[in-house]
Amino acid sequence: MMDNNYDKNRERGQQERPEQGEIPPGYRSPWQTEQDRDGENRPYNEDRQYGSAPYDARPGTGSYNWRSRPPYQYNAAGDWQKNGSSQRYQWNFADYDQAMPGNKKPRKSRGLVVFAVALLCVLSVGLLSLTGYSIFKALSEGEAAMELPPADISGDAQSPSLPMVSPGDDITMNIAEKPQVEEPPVVPGERMTIPQVARSVRPSVVGIINYQSGQIFEPFTEGSGIIISVDGYIVTNEHVIQGAEAVVVVFDDGNEYEAALVGADARTDLAVLKVDRDDLTPAVLGDSNELEVGETVIAIGNPGGTDLAGSVTRGIISALNRVVKTPYYSTNYIQTDAAINPGNSGGALCNEFGQVVGINSAKIVAEGYEGISFAIPIAEAAPIVEDLIAYGRVTGRVMLGITGEPVSEIIARSHNVPAGVQIITITSEELARKGAMRGDIITHIDDVRVLDLNDVRTIVESHEAGDVIKLTLYRQSRVNTSNNTFEVRVALLADTGE
16 A cells, blocks of 8 residues: 555645655655565665665566666665666656556457447348348339229319310211111021020020028029929929028029929939929920031020029030049030030020020039030930939939949050959948959959940949849959959849939
8 A cells, every 4th residue: 555645645746755865764665566565674775776676567667677677776866767877767656657557447348349249230131131121022012002093083084194185076976777687587497596596595594592501691502404394393403402401493584483302313413393383484305316516506504603694605516425424423425615614504505496405514624624514415314304203213223332433454454454344332232241342343244344334334224123133353362363253143223313
C-alpha cells in the first residue's frame, strides 16, 4: 500500500520527493515490490545502489534486471541518474500510472464480439431468404391473385387506349329466315332426319332421380329411362336405382312422379320401374340383330342429370356383339361413338327409323380412350325385362356358380399350362365340396373344349337348372407334374340375378 502522502500529492497533482541528501524516515519508493516493502529497509548512500534489487518495475522499462542494466542512483539534486551518464530521469505520476499493472485498460472480450458478428450474419441471411421467398411467391401467384376491376354495367365505360367514335348511327342487324325446305313426312318404315328422330323419341325418354338416406334433399345419382308402355312401365339400368330408398321420374313435359321398383337384375344391369300414370308415350322398339356396322345411331338422354334433360348426340355403330366382361358375367354390347356420358345411362339408342335398338349402359372413361360407348341390345334386354315384369326376377336362367377369367394360348405356353378359363371365385357349394379350387383351369365342359367365358356361357345356357355337367379341370402342382388333370360332375344352379 502506498503512504497517505502519496495519495494526497496525487490528488493535488504535485510531486513529493525527499530533501536533497537524505531519505525521510519511513519513505518507500513507488517502484518497490511487496517483498521489498515488507522486508528490511536498506540504507541509501551516495557510494552504492539503493538496495540490491528492489526495482523490478521501473517506469517505462517493464521488468528490470539489475545484473544486465546500469544501475540508477538518486543524486543530490533529487533526481534519478544512470551511473556514468549525465542523462537524468525525471519521475512523475504519468510514468507511475503507466507502469502499474492495475491501471492498464482491460481488453474487450473477443468471444462476445465473435458471437455478435455471427448473430448478425444469421439474422441477415434469414432476412434475405424471407425477402427472396416473398418476391418469388408474389411473382408466381401475382397473376392469379390479381383482381380485375369491377365491370361497369352501365355501358359508359371507355378504354382510354382505343379511339372512340361518336355513337348515333342507325344500324339494324338483319336476321335471315331459315330457308323453307320441305321436310319429308314421317312415314313408318322410312328413314327419318335426326330432328324427326329426336321429336319422335324424346317424349319417351325420362329422367331417373335416386334418393338415399343421409342425402334426402339432394339426389344421390341421376340417370335416364325409357317408357315401354302406356300404363307406366319404364326400363332403366340397375346401377341407376341401386341402393335407392326413393325414386322420382321426371317426364319430358316436366311432371314428376314417384316410382316403384318392379324388379332388377344386376347380372344384365337392367331394372323396371312403375309409375301411376296411364297416358304415356311408349318408345318404338327395334330389332338390334338387324344393325350393321357403320349405321347411323342417335343417343338421347340426360347427361349430367335432369339439368341437361333430352340431350341428343349422333354417331355410328362402331361394332356389334362386343363382350364386356364383369367379375360375374359377360354381356354382348353394341359399341358406338355417340357421346354417352354419366346420366345417359338407361337412355335410348335409336336408329334412323326412330326405333330404340339399345339401352345406353356404359362408357369407357380412361386416358387414351375417346368415343367408345356401349348399349345393351334390345334383343337381349327384352326377355329379361319381360321376366322382371312378370316375376320380379329372371327365370329359366342357369349358372355354373363360378367367376373366372380366360387363359389365352400365349399365356398358357409361357406358363406351361393348358388354355381355358381359370376359376377366380366359387359360389357353388357343391362344386367346392367336390374338390374344385380357386386357380384351377377349366379346359372342357362335357368334353367340349372351352377357351373363354363365352364358350362357358354358351354351353351352360343350353341346359336347365338342376342338369348335371362334367368339368375337366387342370391344377398346377409342383409335386405331381405328370397327372394334374381331373374331372368333377356338378349340377347347374338357377340364376335369379340376386
